[in-house]
Amino acid sequence: MQPKKRTVGIHHLIAATLCAVLFSGCITLTGAEQTATAQQRSSEHVPSDGQLFTGRSGGELAQMVPAADPKDVASPEALVRALHDSVSGPVGDWDERRLLSLCLPHMVFAYPEAGAHGVIRISVVSLDDMARQVKKAHKSSPWLERTFVTHVTRGGNIAVAYYNGEARKGPTGKLIERGISICEMIYDGKRWWIASDIWDDIGSRPWPADLDPERQR
DSSP: OOOOOOOGGGGGHHHHHHHHHHHHTTOOOHHHHHHHHHHHHHHHHTTOOOOOOOOOOOHHHHHTOOOOOOTTTTTTTHHHHHHHTTTTTTTSSOOOOHHHEEEEEEEEEEEEOOOOGGOOEEEEEHHHHHHHHHHHHTSSOBEEEEOOOEEEEEEETTTEEEEEEEEESSSSSOOEEEEEEEEEEOOOOOOOOEEEEEEEEESSSOOGGGGGTTTTT
């Protein structure tokens, strides 16, 4: 059964573009051809400079991104709040520097989405692509993202935040997205960085008990 068409949030704005690219490149291959094609497609998703990194200090990483507000990166909780604040704002020009300052270079966003016949499809989005789509969205409408309940588990220099929230077209605007997220973060000795962010838009389904704002009061 074909699902009903619905308006989606910032997180899902690029899904249609990604699917079009993937389907346009689909051909039937076997054996070694499949392996070669998979390797080629994997490399195509690396940002244009083609360079990931190893063994970078916090100072070296800081030189790769815009300067961060120390309050934004002081704790995992602050980092999660800043992530969603950074993509929120009025209609008009949107400045991507705050978003980029929070994240490790080359970090990714990912989400599942139910397609035709209930098939779950997974999309992976680069930081640069996300920034471009947020900028595009702000040209046509205001945007507000807010979080409700956040649970953070920290061990050594890593942390995971499990939380929920929503996206609207402005403070009193239409509800666009309502979902659950997991954010992975790394500490460099001076500040926290976002390594990845994944989410699932649950629509009108109830919140899980441990993320229900009413039960947390």
